[in-house]
Amino acid sequence: MLSKLIDGKKLAKNLLQEVSRVTLFLKSTYDIVPHLAIVIVGNDPASALYVRNKINKAREVGIQTTLCQKDMDCSYDDLMSLLKKLNDDRKIHGVIVQLPLPSSLCAHSISKAIAPCKDVDGLNPVNVGLLTKNNEDAFIPCTPLGCLRLITSVSSVKGKHVVVVGRSNIVGRPLASLLLNYDATVTICHSKTANLANVTKSGDIVIVATGIPNRFGKEYFSRGSTVIDVGISRVGDVFVGDVDFQDVNGYISTITPVPGGVGPMTVAFLLANTVKSACLHVKDNSYKVFY
Numbered sequence: 001m002l003s004k005l006i007d008g009k010k011l012a013k014n015l016l017q018e019v020s021r022v023t024l025f026l027k028s029t030y031d032i033v034p035h036l037a038i039v040i041v042g043n044d045p046a047s048a049l050y051v052r053n054k055i056n057k058a059r060e061v062g063i064q065t066t067l068c069q070k071d072m073d074c075s076y077d078d079l080m081s082l083l084k085k086l087n088d089d090r091k092i093h094g095v096i097v098q099l100p101l102p103s104s105l106c107a108h109s110i111s112k113a114i115a116p117c118k119d120v121d122g123l124n125p126v127n128v129g130l131l132t133k134n135n136e137d138a139f140i141p142c143t144p145l146g147c148l149r150l151i152t153s154v155s156s157v158k159g160k161h162v163v164v165v166g167r168s169n170i171v172g173r174p175l176a177s178l179l180l181n182y183d184a185t186v187t188i189c190h191s192k193t194a195n196l197a198n199v200t201k202s203g204d205i206v207i208v209a210t211g212i213p214n215r216f217g218k219e220y221f222s223r224g225s226t227v228i229d230v231g232i233s234r235v236g237d238v239f240v241g242d243v244d245f246q247d248v249n250g251y252i253s254t255i256t257p258v259p260g261g262v263g264p265m266t267v268a269f270l271l272a273n274t275v276k277s278a279c280l281h282v283k284d285n286s287y288k289v290f291y
Contacts, residue, residue, distance in 0.1 A: 004254045006150050006228075012264035015149070015290065019271050020061040022286045026278055027062070034278040035064040036094040036120070036271070037086045041079070041105065042072040047098050057267050063274055066092065072102055079105065080113055087115040093281060094120035094274035099170070108169075117280065120273035122174065131174055134181045137280070139273055144175035145291070146265025147207055147228050148182065154226065154254055155205075157184040163203030165189045165196070165216075165242075171209040171230055196220070208242040217247040226254040230262050 026032045036058055040051055051067065058065045068082060079097075086095045095118045097110050111119070116126035122141040130138030151157055162184045166172040176186045189199055191210075200206050200220045208216055209230035221227060231242030241258030248255065256262055269290075276287035 001250060003249050003252050004154070006153060006254060006256045006261060008146070008150060008256060008261040008264045011149060011153055012146075012268040015265075015268040015272060016057065016061050018289050019063075019268070019275050022275050022279070022289070023062040025286060026275070026282070026284070030282045030284070032278055032282060033062070033064050034094070034275045035066065035092045036096070036274045037066045037068060037089075037092050038096055038098060039068045039070065039079070039082065039086075040098040041070045041074050041101055044100070047100070051098055054267055054270060058271055058274075061271055063271055074102075074105070076105060076109070079110065083110070083113045087113075087118060092118065093277040094118055094270075096121045096270070118277060120270060120277055122273070123169065128169075128174065131177050131181075139276070140178060141170055141174045142266045142269040142273065143171050143209075143230060143262060144178045145269040145272075146262050147171075147175055147230065148178055149265055149269075150228055150256055150261065151205060151226065157182050157205065159183060159185070160204040161185045161187070161202060162205045162207065163187045163189060163200050164207045164209070165200065166207075166209035166230070168209065175207065175209075210242050212242055213240045214244040215242050217244045218251040221248060221252050223251060224253045227252050227256070228262065229256050229258050232258050232263060 023034055038051055040047055055065045086092055095114050101107050111123040114124055116124045119127050119139050122139040127139045131140055157179055162179050164172050164176050167188055167190045176188050179186045189196055197220045201222045205226045207228040211231050213233035213235050227243055229241035229243045232239055239259050272290040279287040
């Protein structure tokens with residue numbers, strides 16, 4: 001019997017329908033159009049592809065976008081000046097800086113420069129703290145939100161042992177905080193974790209986010225577990241995840257496909273966070289249907 005696939009495309013479509021509905025409501029009620037500014041530095045092809053996808057999806061749900069393209073040799077001061085301008089623009093509700101950045105620019109410093117109320121990627125330290133305190137005003141990073149929605153589409157996380165492999169500031173760390181807020185028991189693993197397979201096999205739910213293609217075979221999971229595969233890498237002409245899908249298919253209970261799992265949910269929650277920011281701007285709580 002094959003493993004059940006969690007359809008991220010379908011879940012993202014359902015979420016985006018709600019985002020579109022609230023966007024129309026904001027326009028008709030407050031004459032506000034949610035507006036997302038995207039800053040990209042350099043000409044990395046993968047980043048450019050991701051940005052185009054975000055812009056296209058935003059257009060589909062009625063969200064306005066502004067693309068700010070900076071050269072690879074953009075200075076720190078120049079980027080800070082741009083972010084200040086975007087922070088001060090009352091018609092812009094969300095600001096993101098596409099990662100990765102050139103090595104000359106510090107991603108942490110850039111994240112701190114985005115106003116917390118417009119930080120729809122949820123990377124500003126203020127939002128990190130609000131998430132840790134389980135404050136509903138926090139902007140939560142989009143991939144963790146997507147992972148949670150994928151999991152809860154098949155089961156509750158309450159009381160479950162969830163193992164998160166990866167401790168990045170974008171996925172692993174905020175995801176652990178988010179899961180704790182939903183009453184999961186969370187273990188975080190990383191490259192220095194001893195006996196990794198023993199730890200991951202103890203999880204009811206395992207979320208892998210290492211960026212190493214086909215790294216995890218069935219020896220890392222228990223039968224009947226749910227696996228969320230965050231990673232995506234190109235191997236030859238195909239995209240694969242961190243999990244060796246062919247090896248685990250039929251062994252574990254449930255898994256997200258790559259592509260078509262976490263990726264669509266990440267984009268959908270970016271747009272949901274943008275509309276949330278617009279709602280908060282007019283003190284309207286219609287955004288709560290997203291989360």
